[in-house]
Amino acid sequence: MIDFININKRFGPQIIFDNTSLRVNKGECVGIVGPNGAGKTTLFRLITGEEEPDKGDVIFPKNSTIGYVHQQLNTHNIDISLLDFTSNAVPRLIAVEEEIEILHHKLEADNQDNLDKNLQQLGQLQEEFEHLDGYSLKNKTEAALSGLGFKADDFHNKFRSFSGGWQMRAELARVLVAEPDILLLDEPSNYLDLPAIEWLKKALKEYHGTVLLISHDRYLLNSLANITVEVQNGKLTRYQGNYDYYIKEREQRYITAIAAKKNQDRKKEEIERFVRKFRAKNTKASQVQSRLKQLEKMEDVQAPDSSPNLSKIRIADPPHCGSRIISLEKIGLTYDNQRWIFRDVDLEINRGDKIAFVGYNGMGKTTLLRIIAERLAPSSGKRQLGHKVIIGYQSQEFAETMPPDQSALNVVKNASNGKTEKDIRAALGSFGFSGDAVNKRIEYLSGGEKIRLAFARIFVNPPNLLLLDEPTTHLDINGRKALEESLKRYKGTV
Numbered sequence: 001m002i003d004f005i006n007i008n009k010r011f012g013p014q015i016i017f018d019n020t021s022l023r024v025n026k027g028e029c030v031g032i033v034g035p036n037g038a039g040k041t042t043l044f045r046l047i048t049g050e051e052e053p054d055k056g057d058v059i060f061p062k063n064s065t066i067g068y069v070h071q072q073l074n075t076h077n078i079d080i081s082l083l084d085f086t087s088n089a090v091p092r093l094i095a096v097e098e099e100i101e102i103l104h105h106k107l108e109a110d111n112q113d114n115l116d117k118n119l120q121q122l123g124q125l126q127e128e129f130e131h132l133d134g135y136s137l138k139n140k141t142e143a144a145l146s147g148l149g150f151k152a153d154d155f156h157n158k159f160r161s162f163s164g165g166w167q168m169r170a171e172l173a174r175v176l177v178a179e180p181d182i183l184l185l186d187e188p189s190n191y192l193d194l195p196a197i198e199w200l201k202k203a204l205k206e207y208h209g210t211v212l213l214i215s216h217d218r219y220l221l222n223s224l225a226n227i228t229v230e231v232q233n234g235k236l237t238r239y240q241g242n243y244d245y246y247i248k249e250r251e252q253r254y255i256t257a258i259a260a261k262k263n264q265d266r267k268k269e270e271i272e273r274f275v276r277k278f279r280a281k282n283t284k285a286s287q288v289q290s291r292l293k294q295l296e297k298m299e300d301v302q303a304p305d306s307s308p309n310l311s312k313i314r315i316a317d318p319p320h321c322g323s324r325i326i327s328l329e330k331i332g333l334t335y336d337n338q339r340w341i342f343r344d345v346d347l348e349i350n351r352g353d354k355i356a357f358v359g360y361n362g363m364g365k366t367t368l369l370r371i372i373a374e375r376l377a378p379s380s381g382k383r384q385l386g387h388k389v390i391i392g393y394q395s396q397e398f399a400e401t402m403p404p405d406q407s408a409l410n411v412v413k414n415a416s417n418g419k420t421e422k423d424i425r426a427a428l429g430s431f432g433f434s435g436d437a438v439n440k441r442i443e444y445l446s447g448g449e450k451i452r453l454a455f456a457r458i459f460v461n462p463p464n465l466l467l468l469d470e471p472t473t474h475l476d477i478n479g480r481k482a483l484e485e486s487l488k489r490y491k492g493t494v
Contacts, residue, residue, distance in 0.1 A: 001026050002047065002182070002210070004236065007056035009042060011444055013436065016042050017053070018234030024227075029204070029211040031225030031243060036448025036476045038231045040214045044068060044184045047212075060182070067180035069172050069188055082162065083155040086170050087141045089178035096129050137177065144173035147199035148192070149361055164397070165191030165361065176203055182210045187447065189217045190473050193361045216448075216477050218243055257301070264301045271295050313455070313482040314430040318464035318492030322387030325349040325465055325493050326372060331381035333367055341367050345381070351464075354487070354494045366396065366469055373467050392463030394454050396470050404443035408433050408453050411442065416460045427460040428453075447474030464492045 002024040009017040016039040024030055032040050045051040046058050048068055078085060103122045106114070129135070145155065148169040154162075159170065168191050175183065183204075189197050201223050204211060215221055221228070221243035228239040228246035239246040271291045278284035332343035341364040349355065349372075357365040370376040371383065373393040385391075402411055412424050419427075428438050431452040445453065451474050458466075472480045487494055 001060065003057070003059040004043075004046070005057045005059065007046070007058070007236075008054045009039070009046070009051070010054060014440075014444075015234050017056075017236070019056070020234060020236045021056075022229060022236040022238060024210060024212065024229075026210055027208065028227050029224050030213065030227045030229055031221040031246075032212060032214045032229050032231060033216075033221070033243065033246065033477070034231035036452070036474070036479060037446045038233075040231050041186055041446065043231060043236075044186060044212065044214070047182070047184060064182055065178070065180040066182045066184065067175035067178050068184040068186075069168075069175050070186055078159050080159055081156050082145070082150065082159050082170055083138075083141065085159040086145060086174045086177065087137060089137070089141070089174045096125050100125050100129065140177050141173065144177050144203070145170065147203070148173050148196045169196065172200070176207070179207070180209060182212070183207065184212050186214045187216070187474060188213070189215060189220055191361075191470075195360075216472075216475060216480060218477060261301045264298070268295065268298065313432070313452070313479065313486045315455075315486045315490050316427075316430070316459050316462040318462060318490070319388070319390060321351065321389050321464045323351050324386040325351055325353070325389055326386055327384050328372070329382040329384075331368075331371060331378045331383065333364070333371065333376070334379045337379075340379075343380070349465075349493060351386075351493055352491065369393075369467055369469050370395075389465050390461070390463045391465045391467060392458040392461075393467040394458060394469060394471055396473070402442045402450065402453070404441065406442055407439045408442070408445070408456075409438040411453060412457050412460050415457045419460055424460060427456045430459065431456040448476050448479055451475055452479070466490070466492055466494045468494065 004020070004022040006019050006021055007017045008019055009015075032043065034040055042051060046053060047060070048066060080088075100122065103118055103125065106118050107122070142152075142155065146152070150166075150169070159167065162170065172185075172188055188200060192200065197217075197220065201220065204213075204224055211224070213221070213225060223242075225242045228241065228243060230237045230239065230246065230250065239249050241249065271294060274291055275288050275295075278288055326347075326349050328345055328347040331345040331347070333341045334343075335341075345368070357368060359365055367376065371378050373391055374383075374385075375393065375395075406414075408428060409421075409424065412428055413419075413421075416424050416427075425434075425438060428434070432449075433440075433453070433456065440449075442450070442453075451471065455471075472483065475483065
């Protein structure tokens with residue numbers, strides 16, 4: 001059981017949690033939903049102790065083990081193999097192995113004085129090792145890595161040699177292998193292809209602990225969550241069902257609350273009208289006082305938050321360009337002149353085309369996009385850009401590499417080619433940054449807010465060829481819907 005009791009938390013002027021409470025029961029699978037920046041990840045950090053509430057308490061059993069898959073990893077100091085990284089899932093298991101090895105050395109030294117004591121301790125450690133699944137850990141680790149798309153040849157490669165997306169898969173495998181009592185998953189399906197998502201869904205259905213799942217993947221939320229918690233406007237609201245149930249129930253609660261508010265407002269108006277009419281009449285004095293007391297005792301029914309609408313995303317019209325956008329002739333790429341990522345690729349893109357690159361992870365989708373964006377030179381073939389074509393390229397990495405000490409306004413300003421602050425603020429406003437929000441530092445932005453900022457940075461100088469690599473990563477569900485609608489209306493090439 002996890003209890004959040006009267007939690008308050010703010011970052012600067014932004015209120016994240018405002019005297020809110022929540023209980024998560026043992027064994028529940030809880031889907032955490034809400035707009036980008038509402039405080040979903042902060043909720044997890046309160047559980048792990050990475051953040052402290054300004055007021056209130058977070059309570060759960062002291063001996064509970066917690067596994068936490070973050071949105072981003074800090075991997076620069078990790079210099080071990082993929083298999084070793086993933087196997088290091090249970091710190092106590094590593095300590096037990098080391099103690100067993102020390103005892104073996106002592107026993108080999110034939111020190112008869114402590115033989116019985118050492119044998120007894122060895123037996124206890126071996127029993128604990130078995131209880132921690134030490135004998136099957138390697139097989140479980142390899143199975144998890146394989147299920148998430150790694151090949152056996154990858155297992156002994158350095159962990160740091162893998163891309164960020166593949167490192168996240170390894171971290172996910174590591175946490176799942178540990179089988180903690182409480183599992184915190186922050187956007188676990190980001191960077192996963194469909195087979196890996198299916199494997200993850202199966203693994204989580206077989207898991208018997210408590211799961212808290214932040215996700216913007218409606219399919220995953222509907223498949224796994226039996227409870228949904230909405231994080232919005234400083235409050236945590238619990239719903240007794242999956243995502244589809246939450247959407248229907250939230251709308252019904254909204255309608256009911258609106259009716260209750262209207263009913264109370266009508267009653268207040270009737271009482272106030274009676275008081276205004278008869279306040280000056282002595283014969284009605286007792287009735288007026290009775291009505292005033294009734295008005296004082298009446299608890300205000302708060303106007304509910306508006307029913308969720310699509311998030312704010314407006315894409316600027318593209319500048320004019322020629323009819324042919326780009327052509328690739330016999331394009332190929334290799335890093336060692338032996339293994340080719342792809343070869344002899346012919347592709348012609350014309351104005352107004354909307355093209356999707358699909359395929360398994362590692363097949364070269366991002367590589368092809370980088371060649372089109374002139375970020376990577378092909379090993380063979382020819383690339384020709386059309387007349388007056390302006391490229392706007394959103395890479396997977398850009399949102400994660402923005403300077404943490406800069407504001408959203410400064411990030412867009414630095415890319416604006418001398419645009420006025422009015423134009424810069426207009427670009428930011430098109431992607432949900434208005435008022436004081438433009439001054440938020442990058443380090444305080446959620447993953448979805450960083451994606452929105454990356455779009456604002458592109459559209460401060462509107463392109464006519466938009467290259468998007470996993471653009472919905474970290475965007476909340478309403479943000480994804482809004483982006484989809486905007487791209488449908490966009491008159492440029494995507």
